[in-house]
Amino acid sequence: MQRIPEPELMNDFAQARAYAMADFEEPHSHFIELFKEQFPESFDDAALDLGCGSGDITVRLAEVFPQCRIYGVDGANRMLQFARNRIDHLMLHERIKLIHALLPDVDLPLKRFNTIISNSLLHHLDSPAMLWQMVNDYSQSGSRIFMMDLMRPESREQAEKMVRKYSDSEPDILKEDFFNSLLAAYRVDEVEAQLKDAGLDYLTVKAVSDRHLVIYGTRP
Numbered sequence: 453m454q455r456i457p458e459p460e461l462m463n464d465f466a467q468a469r470a471y472a473m474a475d476f477e478e479p480h481s482h483f484i485e486l487f488k489e490q491f492p493e494s495f496d497d498a499a500l501d502l503g504c505g506s507g508d509i510t511v512r513l514a515e516v517f518p519q520c521r522i523y524g525v526d527g528a529n530r531m532l533q534f535a536r537n538r539i540d541h542l543m544l545h546e547r548i549k550l551i552h553a554l555l556p557d558v559d560l561p562l563k564r565f566n567t568i569i570s571n572s573l574l575h576h577l578d579s580p581a582m583l584w585q586m587v588n589d590y591s592q593s594g595s596r597i598f599m600m601d602l603m604r605p606e607s608r609e610q611a612e613k614m615v616r617k618y619s620d621s622e623p624d625i626l627k628e629d630f631f632n633s634l635l636a637a638y639r640v641d642e643v644e645a646q647l648k649d650a651g652l653d654y655l656t657v658k659a660v661s662d663r664h665l666v667i668y669g670t671r672p
C-alpha cells in the first residue's frame with residue numbers, strides 16, 4: 453500500500469485533546485523500556501525530544517532518569533498546552549522546557565545534545581530528510597539517538613483491523629487519527645533508505661511490534 457501523507461501539525465483542539473487523553477500506556481512504556489535496554493546508564497545532562505506533543509513520553513523519560521533535563525519541541529501550541537498542564541501537575545517545570553517551533557526552524561539553547569529522542573513524529577513528515585538533518589546537526593560523537601514510530605501496514609484492511617484491535621474504546625476522532633497515521637507511516641526499508649541518504653547508517657531500524665518500529669544507535 454502506498455503512503456498517504458497526513459498533516460504535519462496537530463493544531464486542532466479536539467484532536468489534541470483526544471490525543472492527550474488517550475491511553476498510550478502500552479506503546480509509551482514500551483518506548484521507555486526499549487530506550488533503557490539500549491541505553492541503561494543514567495544521564496544528567498539535557499535531552500532533546502523532537503515533536504514532543506502533549507508530553508507523555510517527555511515526562512516518562514524525566515521520571516525514569518531523574519537527573520536529566522529535557523527540551524521538548526513541537527509546532528502545535530494546542531499540543532504544547534496539554535504538555536504544559538502535565539508538566540506543571542507533576543512539578544517537572546524546572547527540568548522540562550517546552551519550545552514552540554516548526555521544525556527544522558528552532559532556536560535551541562544548546563548546539564549539541566547527548567540524547568535525542570522522538571516518538572511518532574516521523575510519520576507526520578513528508579520530507580523526513582529534515583528530521584535526519586536535525587539528528588546530524590544536533591548530535592555529536594557519543595550521542596544516543598532513539599526514536600519510535602508507526603509502521604505502515606500492507607493494506608487499508610490491515611490498518612482498519614489495527615484500529616479496531618488497539619483503539620476500540622477510544623473516541624472516533626482518535627481512531628480516525630490512528631488510521632490516518634498508519635497510512636502515513638514509513639516502513640523499515642524506507643527508513644533505512646532515508647538514513648543511508650542522510651549518512652546515518654550507524655542507526656539501526658527494527659520492527660518491535662505489529663505496528664511500531666524503532667530507530668536507534670550511538671553516533672560514532
Ligand SMILES: C[S@@+](CC[C@H](N)C(=O)[O-])C[C@H]1O[C@@H](n2cnc3c(N)ncnc32)[C@H](O)[C@@H]1O
Pocket residue numbers: 460461462463502503504505506507508509525526527528531553554555556570571572573576577
Ligand atoms: C503523534 S504526535 C506525537 C507526540 C509525542 N511525541 C507523543 O509521543 O505523545 C506528533 C507531534 O509532532 C508534531 N509535529 C509534526 N510535524 C512537526 C514539525 N515540522 N515541527 C514541530 N512539530 C511537529 C505535531 O504537532 C504533534 O504534536
